[in-house]
Amino acid sequence: MTVFKDAEALYDILGGFFSDRVRWTDEAHLIHQVGGPITFIFERPAAQICWVPEAASAEPEEPSSERAPFRLVLGAAGPTPLLTFRQDGDTAHRFWLGLLDLQQALARQQVRAQGPLSRAMKLLPHLDAIYPLYPEYLTSRGHGDLLPPAAGLRR
Amino acid sequence: MRGRARPAGRGERGRQNQGGGVALSTQTIQAVVIADYDQTPQVEWVELQDPGPGDVRVRIHAAGICHSDWHAVTGTLPLPMPMVLGHEASGTVTDVGPLVERVRVGDRVVVTWVPACGHCFWCLNGAPELCETANRGAVSGTGADGRTPLRWRGQPLHRFSWSGTLATAAVVPESGVVRIGPDMPWREAALLGCAVQTGVGAAFGAPIVPGDTVAVLGLGGVGLNVVQGARMVGAARIIAVDPVAWKRELARELGATDTVDASVDVLTALLDLTDGRGVDVAFEAVGQVPLMALAFNAVRRGGTAVMVGVPMPNAELSLNAFAFPSQEKTLTGSWLGGSHPARDIPRLEALWRSGQLRLAPLTTHTYALHEVPEALQDLLSGRVARPVVVFPDAEAPATRARTHDPAQAEEE
Ligand SMILES: [Zn+2]
Ligand SMILES: [Zn+2]
Helix, strand or coil: CCCCCCHHHHHHHHHHHHHHCHHHCHHHHHHHHHCCCEEEEEECCCEEEEEEECCCCCCCCCCCCCCCCEEEEECCCCCCCCEEEEEEHHHHHHHHCCCCCHHHHHHCCCCEEECCHHHHCCCHHHHHHHCCHHHHHHHHCCCHHHCCCHHHCCC | CCCCCCCCCCCCCEEEECCCCCEEEEEEEEEEEECCCCCCCEEEEEEEECCCCCEEEEEEEEEECCHHHHHHHHCCCCCCCCEECCCCEEEEEEEECCCCCCCCCCCEEEECCCCCCCCCHHHHCCCHHHCHHHHHHHHHCCCCCCCCCEEECCEEEEEHHHCCCCECEEEEEHHHEEECCCCCCHHHHHHHHCHHHHHHHHHHHCCCCCCCEEEEECCCHHHHHHHHHHHHCCCCEEEEEECCHHHHHHHHHHCCCEEEECCCCHHHHHHHCCCCCCEEEEEECCCCHHHHHHHHHHEEEEEEEEECCCCCCCCCCCCCCCHHHHHCCEEEECCHHHCCHHHHHHHHHHHHHCCCCCCHHHCCCEECHHHHHHHHHHHHHCCCCCCEEECCCCCCCCCCCCCCCHHHHHCC
């Protein structure tokens, strides 16, 4: 049984997590150091989410509620990505729970990355601050059933 | 770089509060720092903490430069920045921390880059080169506790795989150093840290039987040592492949019987040299995906291809799947030559002493610390197989047993 039953569920849950939580963290600004869009391509379910960095000085005179450092493109190609990560929905879920060792996941092809990985190094050390937000978010959205049993909370 | 201002605290010991309330002394040393990817490495004054429990401080006398150092600069080996480069060296132990048992002040040592913990799954199963603790530290650029003994501009400074040996001194775990004899020249000993363990070890660990034919793809510091290792385990034919003519000649000097210019059709050349059968064992010593496929494709039915070069962590390799069962081919890898440094560095030293392992031909190009950027360029352009940084008194033969002070040392 997969975590996200279809693309809609993935956009709703994982997309919602990115747009409602990740984008508003202090760490989200580090995407500007990455220097380009990051695309996540999912299998099972087939889906695609792109993080597009927002220009820091985009039309300052125009008041906007969208002041997050990146915007999301759900389900469409988005701009040409600098980095692409391919994984299935369950792997992505475990990644954001902080249960996946990225080095191992690359070696086992659970995650396939294209592009200059070194640019992602700016973000990686800061993910530890973001991981706890995901279970919290799932619970707040009534998806507590998607949390692994506490005993399984280790890599 | 040469004219950098001398900070006030240079050579003096300061007290620094390192969290947890433990105040540790630091020294100011010179180190080759990369501030961020694709930046030119610079010699900087950095703070080096005194050795904590289980650690030793080594005054570096000679340090090799490896392609992996360059890959850290470009980010193709993505490691945390900023970072001190270097992971193979020789030097003198100047301080030991609490709980250090095997090493004493004054010992002449080789510094290597996989300080195995001795009790994880891999250490217990005879593969300390895959030590989980050592790997974690290598990836994070810190020690097992997530800390680094280095600081620069008030920030923690990472180090290449527990070592950071392109520096006047390094603080490393006791298991990251191995004692060497008093007669071993510093610059030759330095290469035992990475290139020799990796290259010779890969050959020793491969299924070569006396009389075999092997191919070595790529003749850098590692590949040339694969050639030597293959000779020592009795390979009858050693085919050395590289685009650079003088490296092929050096390979002959070290034991290669045949050479192939890598700019020709190498696969056809290797098949022609083996009556169309393919080589018994092939080594890839560059870390390029097409060469890895070539190594696999060049081995005979039942043969083994050994991947020694380090590609990018997200690199993928495409091979003919049918060849695995139908031709019983083996594809395997080798990390640090499968070395157990405390066991294998003395063996390598013994082989050097007997004349079977030759190190002098690999250490002909030496540089000062501030010349590391040039050394890297020479490495990339193929002008040098293994650049070696030597420090001012590197050739002094005597063992030293005194407190290290870089300020004093420089004025000697
Ligand atoms: Zn190396
Ligand atoms: Zn271990």
